[in-house]
Amino acid sequence: MSASSQPHTFSEAVDRKTFLKMTFSLVLPMAVQNLINTAITSADVMMLGKVGETALSASSLAGQVQFIMNLIFFGLTSGAAVLTAQYWGKQDIRTIEKVLGISLRFSFLVATAFTAAALIFPRHLMMMFSSEEPVIAEGIKYLRIIALSYIPVSFSMVFLNLMRSVERVVISTMVYLFGLFCNIGLNAVFIFGMLGFPAMGVSGAALATLITRLLELFIVIVYSQKNPVVRFRMKDIFIHDQLLFKDFLQFSIPVTINEMLWGLGTSVNAMIIGHMGSSVVAANSVAQVIRQLAMVVAFGLANATAIIIGKAIGENKYEGAKIYARRFLKLTLASGVCGAALILVIGPIVGGFLTLSDDAQSYLNIMMLVMSYFSIAQGYNTTMIVGIFRAGGDTKFGLLCDVGALWCCSIFFGYLCAFVFRLPVAVVYMVLMSDEIIKIPFTTWRYRSKLWLRNVTR
Secondary structure, eight states: OOTTOOOSOOGGGGOHHHHHHHHHHHHHHHHHHHHHHHHHHHHHHHHHHHHOHHHHHHHHHHHHHHHHHHHHHHHHHHHHHHHHHHHHHHTOHHHHHHHHHHHHHHHHHHHHHHHHHHHHOHHHHHHTTOOOHHHHHHHHHHHHHHGGGHHHHHHHHHHHHHHHTTTOOHHHHHHHHHHHHHHHHHHHHHHHTOTTOOOOTHHHHHHHHHHHHHHHHHHHHHHHHHOSSSOOOGGGGGOOOHHHHHHHHHHHHHHHHHHHHHHHHHHHHHHHHHTTOHHHHHHHHHHHHHHHHHTHHHHHHHHHHHHHHHHHHHTTOHHHHHHHHHHHHHHHHHHHHHHHHHHHHHHHHHHHHSOOOHHHHHHHHHHHHHHHHHHHHHHHHHIIIIIIIHHTTOHHHHHHHHHHHIIIIIIHHHHIIIIISOOOHHHHHHHHTOHHHHHHHHHHHHHHHTTTOOOOOO
8 A cells, every 4th residue: 555545634743742652661661771781781891801812802703603693683573563564553463473483483493503504513603703713612612502592592582572563662671681680690690600500701691691591581471371461372373374474574574684694794794803802802892891881772762663654654644654763763863872972981991991902992982983983873774674664565676775785885895905905904893883874875865765654565
């Protein structure tokens, strides 16, 4: 259905108080959830940073495997959310449950493949990210334990992400809040050796995460059976609905490919950085955590954008969708500026707390400057691509934009700067982080064209 048909007016969208209240009710728990996820990563970084740069670098690089897998899950659920958010606007609950089942079918297959690869080929995976044998050896220890958490994550993450699209965001916040305290406590016990346990270092961090993920899975399974809105049914994993499956593939495949190639590109960045030395890797590990911390509100806004605009489109309230899009962009830019300021303030504080070499500390200072402007651009583009465009089923443009800027520009020229021209670390890092700046003119043009505004329900 085209946006030219306007069966309903949407005068209530003009009410800013109603909009802000609705937005706040979604963004706050999702921002808290993003903050919790960042805090979990930060706990590993802080504690392993006390063990040493080798342990910190190993866990960071080994974590790239799960990072890619999680992006595939995010792609599956983001593509599925195009459907679920709009069907939520139509109050078609049974179709949403079918989409959940199809999403879990794919996520289980992906998790099984990643688990097998991490258990069978851990050395080969680590050698992709580092050439330093101590880092590889520690990374292998981490992978062999953390791989066992991949399948539990495949259910928890997909289920909780799809619950967002039906405005059930508090449950994921509660689950991950529990995971935060559990992970920090178990990290202390297993990494440093407390309560009679031996000090396990990087293996202890992996074991703590595995136990936490299993406990989170238990909570999610219990909730999925008692959820009064959308329930998980085992039979839905094997559901046969040809039209719905076609729609799922139409929207999920471009988003999944987008996230996977973006994730692979981010991992290639990590590979380039990894071959520049452990000091650069350690500094980048800290920089990425600080960036995630600064982006929690912006990412929450992007997800809220997809939910609210998708629901409005599902209700055929197109003018309201346009008004919401404009308001979300203003909020995103404001949060991006605040995030940039936060990066510049806390970067030196965090660096002083960790046990970093002088070189690593110097690299971290440079990376903080780059991340300050990168975060503003990333917040803007994320709200556009993940929020506004995907809400209207415009998933292919995001794929072209993300992949083109990352692979054809920042990675290609970053590789040349690092290994052909042998330029300084600061220059290489700026080039590797340039993709979000490159995307701004293209996402702005697409937004103004209104080509993203479509109802995709049947």
